Amino acid sequence: MPHRPGSADDPLAELADLVLNVGRLVRARTPTGADVVALTETERFVMRVVDLFPGASPSQIARHTRLQRTNVSAALRGLEEKGMVSRVASDGRSVAVHPTERAASNLGVLRAAWSSELAGVLGEDLDEVRRCAELLARIERHLTAGD
Template identity: 70%
Template sequence: MAMPRDDADAVLADLADLILNVGRLVRSRTPEESPRVVPLNETERQVMRVVDLYPGAAPSEIARRTRLQRTNVSTALRALEGKGMISRAAAAGRGVAVHPTELAASNLRVLREGWARELAGVLGDDLDAVRQCTELLGRLEQRLTADEQA
């Protein structure tokens, strides 16, 4: 039996609200003060995530995937290059390919270790539930990204 639309809307809105808030809470507990972590602003974090997931992406692809204006991506790429987080290389034609550096990989490892410690302290050993949640959020991200590209 289908859930009434008002109930479904409320459940979906509650999920979106929780996703946003949990992300904010995890970020607030991120070990960014560590000397092993390169501090990034929000735009740089978004750009870096795409560079990590799609090494060799062109700046235009990064802008499309982050839904940021091309000028903001260019500014973030200059800042990330200055921080040693990315390298740019000529690609086919007049294109540019953006790659994460070893410093970026190290930075991400430190952050992921911190996130894992933080969530382990809160969630304990319920890894089956974590895997189910991760799978659901992964599908949600894929579908939202696919909708953006359509």
């Protein structure tokens, strides 16, 4: 059967819809409180790119996220105030953004909670989970390529 983009039986559109919905559902079960630094939606998005591309400049982060440079700057200010990123002057006028130890610790708490949540649903078939994660990582790399 030929692929018909946007049709009711389009598997790519269904995958995108499911990814978005599952992401929202996992986020709704994300722990809150003293152990987790609360981030806005934009801060979460920017933080993910900082984790993927440590040392990127704010302009590069904007390109990877496809967000306005002013929105990235505001998110970086918020992340810096929360101790999640550090900005270091690099060559000339450029600034390199890096995740902090606090960001790594925060991500560790979140990943442990997410893992527990999904383990209750997916059980022990980790080979299938790894294949799915590899597929999603490939999609993420393509979508954050910044071109």
